[in-house]
Amino acid sequence: MKYLHAIGSYFLMIGNVFYKPTKWSITKNLILKEVEDLIYGSLGIVIFISFFIGGVVAIQTALNIDNPLIPKYLVGFATRQSVILEFGPTFTSIIMAGKMGSYITSSIGTMRVTEQIDALEVMGINPLNYLVLPKIVALMLYPFMVATSMFLGILGGWAASVYGGYTNSADFIQGVQSNLIPFHITYAFIKTIVFAFILATIPSYHGYYMKGGALEVGKASTTSFVWTSIVIILLNYFITQLLLG
Amino acid sequence: MITVENLHKSFGESHILKGVSTTFESGKTNLIIGQSGSGKTVFLKSLLGLFTPEQGTIYYNNQPYSQMTADERIELRQKMGMVFQGSALFDSMTVEENVMFPLKMFTNQSRSEMQDRVDFVLKRVNLVDAHNKLPAEISGGMQKRVAIARAIANKPKYLFCDEPNSGLDPKTAIVIDNLIHEITNEYNITTVINTHDMNSVMEIGEKIVFLSKGLKEWEGSNKEIFKTDNEAVTDFVYSSELFKKVRQMYIEERD
Numbered sequence: 001m002k003y004l005h006a007i008g009s010y011f012l013m014i015g016n017v018f019y020k021p022t023k024w025s026i027t028k029n030l031i032l033k034e035v036e037d038l039i040y041g042s043l044g045i046v047i048f049i050s051f052f053i054g055g056v057v058a059i060q061t062a063l064n065i066d067n068p069l070i071p072k073y074l075v076g077f078a079t080r081q082s083v084i085l086e087f088g089p090t091f092t093s094i095i096m097a098g099k100m101g102s103y104i105t106s107s108i109g110t111m112r113v114t115e116q117i118d119a120l121e122v123m124g125i126n127p128l129n130y131l132v133l134p135k136i137v138a139l140m141l142y143p144f145m146v147a148t149s150m151f152l153g154i155l156g157g158w159a160a161s162v163y164g165g166y167t168n169s170a171d172f173i174q175g176v177q178s179n180l181i182p183f184h185i186t187y188a189f190i191k192t193i194v195f196a197f198i199l200a201t202i203p204s205y206h207g208y209y210m211k212g213g214a215l216e217v218g219k220a221s222t223t224s225f226v227w228t229s230i231v232i233i234l235l236n237y238f239i240t241q242l243l244l245g
Numbered sequence: 246m247i248t249v250e251n252l253h254k255s256f257g258e259s260h261i262l263k264g265v266s267t268t269f270e271s272g273k274t275n276l277i278i279g280q281s282g283s284g285k286t287v288f289l290k291s292l293l294g295l296f297t298p299e300q301g302t303i304y305y306n307n308q309p310y311s312q313m314t315a316d317e318r319i320e321l322r323q324k325m326g327m328v329f330q331g332s333a334l335f336d337s338m339t340v341e342e343n344v345m346f347p348l349k350m351f352t353n354q355s356r357s358e359m360q361d362r363v364d365f366v367l368k369r370v371n372l373v374d375a376h377n378k379l380p381a382e383i384s385g386g387m388q389k390r391v392a393i394a395r396a397i398a399n400k401p402k403y404l405f406c407d408e409p410n411s412g413l414d415p416k417t418a419i420v421i422d423n424l425i426h427e428i429t430n431e432y433n434i435t436t437v438i439n440t441h442d443m444n445s446v447m448e449i450g451e452k453i454v455f456l457s458k459g460l461k462e463w464e465g466s467n468k469e470i471f472k473t474d475n476e477a478v479t480d481f482v483y484s485s486e487l488f489k490k491v492r493q494m495y496i497e498e499r500d
Contacts, residue, residue: 022350023349023350026349026350110336114336115330115331115333116334116336118329119333122295122327123325123327123347123350123351124318124319124320124322124323124351
């Protein structure tokens with residue numbers, strides 16, 4: 001019953017986000033600020049993680065190929081497939097559920113605790129539109145971040161393979177280019193858009209409807225991370241089944 | 246003017262407001278007093294429209310809030326200013342941006358017009374050197390003054406203050422009280438203040454509503470509160486030895 005109530009409240013919140021819009025001149029600045037905080041502010045960690053995870057995927061694949069009949073270019077192929085299909089969109093989103101999600105929940109939660117949301121409401125402003133819509137719009141740039149992650153993952157795989165002596169550059173690049181199914185890219189970016197919406201809204205929900213004080217802000221951030229991750233993983237399964245199954 | 250008729254509000258099983266009726270006139274400093282848990286904050290938040298009462302009506306200039314359309318309610322809220330207990334300043338904005346916020350939101354003024362208004366209201370609350378500071382960089386008393394400046398920036402018709410003196414030293418508390426009182430008279434605003442501070446009651450209470458266990462126990466002015474024989478009011482207002490002596494002196498002088 002509690003979960004049904006939460007799901008209902010979440011969808012009502014989504015509806016209210018688009019109701020009674022704030023002036024465009026204000027919203028525009030809020031969107032730019034969110035792009036800076038959420039997208040630009042997360043690029044560093046995404047670059048770092050993607051490069052090294054791509055490297056690890058390549059090394060693991062190379063180490064598990066001990067049959068001489070399996071071509072060496074498979075390392076590049078496997079790295080590309082892993083990074084594009086799962087690591088780029090899904091794994092990055094789980095990391096972002098922790099990074100962006102806890103930031104969103106704690107910033108909105110703190111505004112709730114310190115009555116800043118009440119202040120917006122008293123002024124006749126729709127707080128959900130003011131606080132959540134700029135985050136949703138800003139996160140529509142999330143596919144660019146995931147594209148960066150994909151590129152750097154493959155680059156990390158190439159660097160680890162070539163400089164680690166597992167394969168040569170030509171074989172790796174051949175693997176990256178072989179048997180590419182363009183729909184896999186489309187599938188990855190469809191997932192990314194859905195995850196971007198989840199990353200903006202579930203943490204906002206947990207921050208906006210939190211009750212209590214500073215301690216509860218911390219608890220709400222943790223709960224938000226758990227639920228954002230669960231929803232991303234479940235949606236990943238359903239989207240994959242729907243589009244590739 | 247705000248008129249409240251038979252206001253009831255419950256949360257689950259607990260019946261917080263049990264039929265409160267009163268009138269708050271414009272140009273007057275109206276105070277709501279009462280012990281913790283008496284329903285003051287729920288009453289104030291009901292006036293602000295943050296809580297929907299189960300029963301009763303709130304009239305803003307004789308127009309019932311419950312019968313207003315969504316657009317009329319938005320328009321009404323733009324005429325309201327609120328000073329929250331913790332100031333509720335937007336902590337990512339500077340003092341100047343906080344005060345300019347309602348102007349940016351609800352007016353089509355040019356940047357220079359808005360700047361003039363911000364300078365004027367900040368000067369009015371005696372804050373001239375804090376324009377570019379963040380709320381975290383100024384004292385509690387200054388934050389309250391910024392909150393007042395933000396509340397009056399868009400020339401409100403109604404000003405609500407929740408415990409404006411809490412956490413302030415007595416001298417700053419008097420400065421804040423006098424400021425609210427002066428602004429109320431100067432701009433003919435209907436001001437409603439929720440307070441525990443007996444100094445405020447004595448100094449600026451042109452109309453005082455005493456709530457007890459969700460009911461209006463007494464109402465009157467700061468002059469009348471000296472004369473009242475209502476036991477609940479005297480127990481609450483004159484709970485300190487100092488105020489007891491002051492009242493005793495007043496009664497002896499009167500007799």
